[in-house]
Amino acid sequence: MQRSASRLTRVLACAAVPVILTVAGCSSDSGKGSGSDSAKKSGSSSSSSQPSSKPSAALEKVAFAKLPDPCKAVASKTIDSLVPEAKEKNGTAAKSNDLANRASCSWNGLDTDGAKGSQYRWLSVSLVRYDSHASLGSGNKRAEDQYNKQVETAKTAEGAQNVKAEQAGGIGDQATSVTFGVKKDVDFANTTIVARTQNVVITVDYNGAAYEGAGAPDAAKLLQDAIAATKEAVTSVGSAADQPDGAPSGSAAPSGSASASSSASPQQ
Numbered sequence: 180m181q182r183s184a185s186r187l188t189r190v191l192a193c194a195a196v197p198v199i200l201t202v203a204g205c206s207s208d209s210g211k212g213s214g215s216d217s218a219k220k221s222g223s224s225s226s227s228s229q230p231s232s233k234p235s236a237a238l239e240k241v242a243f244a245k246l247p248d249p250c251k252a253v254a255s256k257t258i259d260s261l262v263p264e265a266k267e268k269n270g271t272a273a274k275s276n277d278l279a280n281r282a283s284c285s286w287n288g289l290d291t292d293g294a295k296g297s298q299y300r301w302l303s304v305s306l307v308r309y310d311s312h313a314s315l316g317s318g319n320k321r322a323e324d325q326y327n328k329q330v331e332t333a334k335t336a337e338g339a340q341n342v343k344a345e346q347a348g349g350i351g352d353q354a355t356s357v358t359f360g361v362k363k364d365v366d367f368a369n370t371t372i373v374a375r376t377q378n379v380v381i382t383v384d385y386n387g388a389a390y391e392g393a394g395a396p397d398a399a400k401l402l403q404d405a406i407a408a409t410k411e412a413v414t415s416v417g418s419a420a421d422q423p424d425g426a427p428s429g430s431a432a433p434s435g436s437a438s439a440s441s442s443a444s445p446q447q
Contacts, residue, residue, distance in 0.1 A: 238311040241318035242377035246306045247419035248272075249284035252412040253304055261385065261404050262300045263290035280308045289390075296393025303384040304412050310378070318378030326353065326375040329382055333357040333371040347406060351376035351413045358402055365389065368396045370405040376413050383409040 250270035258265060265288035273283040283305035291297040309321040334342055339359040347354040354374035361367045369386040385405040387396035 238313060239317040239319065241309070241311055243308060243379050243416055243420045245279050245419055246282050246308050246379065247415040249282040249304050249306055252284070252306065252415040253302075253408050254411055257408055257411060258286055258302070261408060262286045262288045262302050263298070264288040280310075282306050292393070294392075296389060296391035298387065298389055298393055298396065300387045300396075301385070302408065303382075304408065305382040305384075306412070306416065307380045307382075308378060309380075322375050322378045322380050323353075325380045326373060329373045329380060330355045330357065333373060333382075336361070336369070336371075338362070339369070347372060347374070347409075350374045350406065350409055351381070354409065356402060356406065358398060361386075363388075366395060368398045368401055370398075370401045372405050372409040374409050374413060376416055379416050381409060381412045381416070383412060 250272050255268065258268065258270070265286045267286065270284040270286050273285070275281050275283075283303060285301065285303040287299070287301040289297050289299050307322075307325060309318040309325065311318045312321070315321055330344065333355075334344055334357055336342075336359065338361045340361065342357065342359040344355055344357045347356045350372070351374045354372060357371045357373070359369050361369060365388045367386050367388045369384070371385075372381075372383040374381045374383075383405050385401055385408065387401055389395050
């Protein structure tokens with residue numbers, strides 16, 4: 180009985196030894212490699228927690244940091260020619276909470292010529308500026324996206340008939356003219372020019388109508404005049420950028436009557 184108990188003790192002891200050795204072995208192995216594994220993990224953790232030394236891509240600096248006065252973006256001489264008998268020769272500026280990025284001005288007038296009837300004209304110049312933004316992209320790319328949207332908006336103006344869109348060369352970085360007719364109480368001829376110069380989008384709307392027996396406006400002449408106004412507005416954007424900080428952003432556009440393109444919906 181004593182011998183059986185002794186034998187059982189030895190069996191249990193032997194059975195326990197491998198377990199202890201195994202644990203010890205694992206512990207020993209982890210001691211050998213554990214230091215290096217821990218070091219690797221520690222090094223990995225340490226390196227991942229440290230800021231990357233790779234510099235982030237710098238945002239593209241925009242060409243134009245401000246806009247000109249929209250009511251001075253087109254020369255007064257041009258206004259006299261495009262909008263005879265304008266109610267407000269200095270234009271009517273639209274309200275804006277952020278004139279550095281969004282501004283517009285419009286003119287309208289009715290030129291009466293006795294028995295020959297009357298000619299109505301409406302002109303609008305809108306300017307929108309974009310900055311580079313980390314999550315939105317460069318100012319130029321944002322302006323290009325808006326340019327494309329504005330062209331589509333012009334092409335789908337309410338009541339537009341016989342819409343014709345064409346590239347307009349020689350105006351900023353890209354430009355499109357959109358012409359169409361709209362029938363209200365009388366027939367309106369419309370021209371919209373959408374142009375982009377760097378990070379600024381310019382939209383010139385110009386339309387006309389004849390009253391009391393006057394001849395219908397010449398659509399080709401409206402287009403030519405709208406292109407001239409747009410070119411002046413593009414030049415004005417560049418001139419505003421040359422003004423020192425603190426100086427008035429409004430700059431008189433050149434009085435020359437270069438060609439331009441515009442798109443607008445008729446207004447009275």
